[in-house]
Amino acid sequence: MTDTSEDWRSFLTRWSHEWADAQHGDATERDEEPLRTRRLGFPPASEERIRELEQRLGHRLPPSYRSFLAVSDGWRHAGGFVWLLAGTGRARWHEDAAGLSEYSPGELDEDSTPEDELLAGMWGRALQLDVESDALYVLLDPGDVDDTGEWAVYTWAPWHADLPTRYGSFRTFMEAMYREFHQLRAGDSAQGGPVFDNTTTRALDASVTAARLDALGGRYERAAAALAEAVAFGRPRARGLHDQIRRLLGETYLVSFRGLTADPVYAAEIMPVLVAEHVRMRRDAGLAAHDLPGASDAVRAAADEVLEQIREGTYRHTAEGPFGRAVEEARELARWGDTDAAWHTLRAALPDWRPLSPEHLAPVGLCADPLLGPLITPDRGRELLATPRAGQPGDTPPPSADLDPPGLAWLADEPSGTLLASYRFLLVEGVAPPRLPSLIADDETTALNAPATPWDGRMRFRAAESVPPWADRALTAVGRAGPGWSFAFEPGPGAGFDERRFVSPGLAASRGTRTVTVWSAPPRDQRSGCFHLSVAENGEERYAVTARGTTTEHRGRVPEPLRFPPDGPDKHRQHERRVLAALATEFGVRLPRFALTQGRLHTVRTRPWNRAPGPGESYLTIRLVPHRP
Incomplete structure (x- = not known):
C-alpha cells in the first residue's frame, strides 16, 4: 500500500464498513456514533493543526502518520486492544512513564545488539499514540527512522511476555491492526458466532x-x-x-x-x-x-x-x-x-x-x-x-544433490570433537545385514535390534551393559556397504586401541568369506592416535596395517595403495584419507554418512574387540561418582 490521502481514504473506509457490518448487538455505548456513521475515523486534521502538532513536538511527523492525519484525525478500534488512537490533539511524548526501560530490554552490556540499544532508548523518546486501550502501548519512535523518514512503531502490553513488537512505519502498524480485526472476527465465527463475510x-x-x-x-x-x-x-x-x-x-x-x-x-x-x-x-x-x-x-x-x-x-x-x-x-x-x-x-x-x-x-x-x-x-x-503432484501440471524441478559422499575417505575429514572423529567398523563380503548377528554378535543373538538413532542406541546399550570393561564390546550400526558388502560401524569407541590385546571380530566373521576391519582415533600428540586396517579371509588374517605416532607396522602382503608411511601425527589424517580412498576402490565399498549421523539403523552388539587378561595381567576400573555436599 502507498501512503497517499486517497489510498488512506479507501483503506479506512473499507475497514470502517467491515467493522460496522460485523457488529451484531455486541457494540458498546461509545460505538453508537461509528455504527451510525459507519466510520471509525474522525474528520481530517487541517494542515495548520498538523503543523501545530509538529511545532509542539519539535519534530516533523513521519510521512505515513502525517498523511493519515490529513484523512482522519485519530482512529477507533485499531485492532482488538486499542479502542482510541491519538490524533493531533492527544499525541504526547511517552517519556518512559511506566519505567519500562529498566526491564525491556534490561541493562545493556557488551553482548547487547543494536536492536537492544534502540529499544532501550525508545521508551524515553517515543510519541505515545494509545489513548484508550487494554493496557497496550502504541509508541512512535523518532529514534528508529528508515531511509524514507518513517518512524518505527512499537507495541507492548504487560499481559504480553515478549519484547515489544516492532512495525516499520505507522502504515505498517495500521495494516497489522486491520488484519488483527479480521483475525478476531474470523475466530468468533469459527466458535459459532455470526458469520464474518465481506468482499x-x-x-x-x-x-x-x-x-x-x-x-x-x-x-x-x-x-x-x-x-x-x-x-x-x-x-x-x-x-x-x-x-x-x-x-x-x-x-x-x-x-x-x-x-x-x-x-x-x-x-x-x-x-x-x-x-x-x-x-x-x-x-x-x-x-x-x-x-x-x-x-x-x-x-x-x-x-x-x-x-x-x-x-x-x-x-x-x-x-x-x-x-x-x-x-x-x-x-x-x-x-x-x-x-x-x-x-x-x-x-x-x-x-x-x-x-x-x-x-x-x-x-x-x-x-x-x-x-x-x-x-x-x-x-x-x-x-x-x-514437484507437481495429484495430476496437476507443472515443471519438475532438477534433483537436489545427494547427501552421502562416495566411498570412505570422508571419514578422515570429520572434525575433532564430532561424533565420527574416531570410529571403528567391520565390512563383511557376501553377507546380507540381517545375517551379521550370527557372525559377530557377543552371545546367541541372531536378530538385529530395531532401528535407532546413534544417541538412542548408545543409551540403551549402556543401560544394558553388564560385562567387564576389558571386553570392550561395541554397539554397531548395521547396514549395506555397497554391492555385496555389509557393515557394522561404531562411532566414538569408548576404549582405546591396544595392539597387544586387540582381537579383530573380523577374523571369526571371515570364515567362508572376506572381512575388512578398521579402527581409527585421531592423533592429539606425538604418541597418541592410531589407525588400524586388517583384511581377513576364511578365518585367517591376510594382511594388516597399524600406524601409531611415528611407528607403522605392516603384516602380510599389504597392497601398495594401503600402506601407511611412518611420517608422524602431523600427516596422520592425510595418509588415513588416502588409505581409506584406496580401500573403497579396492573393494567397491562405501559407508553412509547421513544414516550414521542423522538416520536410524539397526544395531548389534559385537563380541569383544579385546582379549581377556592373561596370566599375570590385570586391569583397573575407575568409576566416577558425583559428589553431593
Missing part, C-alpha cells in the same frame, strides 16, 4: 483455493505467500494448508495444522507429525490438549498409541496406491543406510501421490516416520513441494 474475506478465500492448486502444481512459493496473507487475516482453511508447506520446509515453530486434527479424514496423516514433534521436544512427557488442538477423543486415544510407537521407533507412515508402494520400498532402503536411494524412490513417485481430501497438499506425514522423516531435509522439502 475482503471472499477474495482471501478465493486466494486460498487458488493457492492449493498452485501448491499441488509445484508452485509452492506463490502458494505459501498467498496462504501466509490469508493466515494473517484468520481465514479458516489457510492455517492447515500453510502449515503443511512450512513443516516440509523444516519449520516446526507454531505449526499446529489448525482445523485438520479435528477432522478424522486428515488425523491419521497430521496427528503423527504433531506427536513426533512433541517427542522431539519433550520426550518423556505425555500429550496435552494443546499438542493436538481440536482433536476428538478417538484421535487422542490413537495419538497415545502413536506416541509410544514413535518413542520406540516403530511407527510407520502409510499411503495408498503407487506412492504407498514407494514409501515401503524407500523404508527398506533407509533401514540399511541407503538414504539417497530411498529419497530417489520417493521423489520418483511424487507425481503419483494423491491427497486424502481438498485440505491435503503434500505427503507431510512422512515427517513422522522414524526412518523416512530424517530424509526430508529443508532442501528436499523444497524439492518435494516443487
Whole structure:
C-alpha cells in the first residue's frame, strides 16, 4: 500500500464498513456514533493543526502518520486492544512513564545488539499514540527512522511476555491492526458466532483455493505467500494448508495444522507429525490438549498409541496406491543406510501421490516416520513441494544433490570433537545385514535390534551393559556397504586401541568369506592416535596395517595403495584419507554418512574387540561418582 490521502481514504473506509457490518448487538455505548456513521475515523486534521502538532513536538511527523492525519484525525478500534488512537490533539511524548526501560530490554552490556540499544532508548523518546486501550502501548519512535523518514512503531502490553513488537512505519502498524480485526472476527465465527463475510474475506478465500492448486502444481512459493496473507487475516482453511508447506520446509515453530486434527479424514496423516514433534521436544512427557488442538477423543486415544510407537521407533507412515508402494520400498532402503536411494524412490513417485481430501497438499506425514522423516531435509522439502503432484501440471524441478559422499575417505575429514572423529567398523563380503548377528554378535543373538538413532542406541546399550570393561564390546550400526558388502560401524569407541590385546571380530566373521576391519582415533600428540586396517579371509588374517605416532607396522602382503608411511601425527589424517580412498576402490565399498549421523539403523552388539587378561595381567576400573555436599 502507498501512503497517499486517497489510498488512506479507501483503506479506512473499507475497514470502517467491515467493522460496522460485523457488529451484531455486541457494540458498546461509545460505538453508537461509528455504527451510525459507519466510520471509525474522525474528520481530517487541517494542515495548520498538523503543523501545530509538529511545532509542539519539535519534530516533523513521519510521512505515513502525517498523511493519515490529513484523512482522519485519530482512529477507533485499531485492532482488538486499542479502542482510541491519538490524533493531533492527544499525541504526547511517552517519556518512559511506566519505567519500562529498566526491564525491556534490561541493562545493556557488551553482548547487547543494536536492536537492544534502540529499544532501550525508545521508551524515553517515543510519541505515545494509545489513548484508550487494554493496557497496550502504541509508541512512535523518532529514534528508529528508515531511509524514507518513517518512524518505527512499537507495541507492548504487560499481559504480553515478549519484547515489544516492532512495525516499520505507522502504515505498517495500521495494516497489522486491520488484519488483527479480521483475525478476531474470523475466530468468533469459527466458535459459532455470526458469520464474518465481506468482499475482503471472499477474495482471501478465493486466494486460498487458488493457492492449493498452485501448491499441488509445484508452485509452492506463490502458494505459501498467498496462504501466509490469508493466515494473517484468520481465514479458516489457510492455517492447515500453510502449515503443511512450512513443516516440509523444516519449520516446526507454531505449526499446529489448525482445523485438520479435528477432522478424522486428515488425523491419521497430521496427528503423527504433531506427536513426533512433541517427542522431539519433550520426550518423556505425555500429550496435552494443546499438542493436538481440536482433536476428538478417538484421535487422542490413537495419538497415545502413536506416541509410544514413535518413542520406540516403530511407527510407520502409510499411503495408498503407487506412492504407498514407494514409501515401503524407500523404508527398506533407509533401514540399511541407503538414504539417497530411498529419497530417489520417493521423489520418483511424487507425481503419483494423491491427497486424502481438498485440505491435503503434500505427503507431510512422512515427517513422522522414524526412518523416512530424517530424509526430508529443508532442501528436499523444497524439492518435494516443487514437484507437481495429484495430476496437476507443472515443471519438475532438477534433483537436489545427494547427501552421502562416495566411498570412505570422508571419514578422515570429520572434525575433532564430532561424533565420527574416531570410529571403528567391520565390512563383511557376501553377507546380507540381517545375517551379521550370527557372525559377530557377543552371545546367541541372531536378530538385529530395531532401528535407532546413534544417541538412542548408545543409551540403551549402556543401560544394558553388564560385562567387564576389558571386553570392550561395541554397539554397531548395521547396514549395506555397497554391492555385496555389509557393515557394522561404531562411532566414538569408548576404549582405546591396544595392539597387544586387540582381537579383530573380523577374523571369526571371515570364515567362508572376506572381512575388512578398521579402527581409527585421531592423533592429539606425538604418541597418541592410531589407525588400524586388517583384511581377513576364511578365518585367517591376510594382511594388516597399524600406524601409531611415528611407528607403522605392516603384516602380510599389504597392497601398495594401503600402506601407511611412518611420517608422524602431523600427516596422520592425510595418509588415513588416502588409505581409506584406496580401500573403497579396492573393494567397491562405501559407508553412509547421513544414516550414521542423522538416520536410524539397526544395531548389534559385537563380541569383544579385546582379549581377556592373561596370566599375570590385570586391569583397573575407575568409576566416577558425583559428589553431593
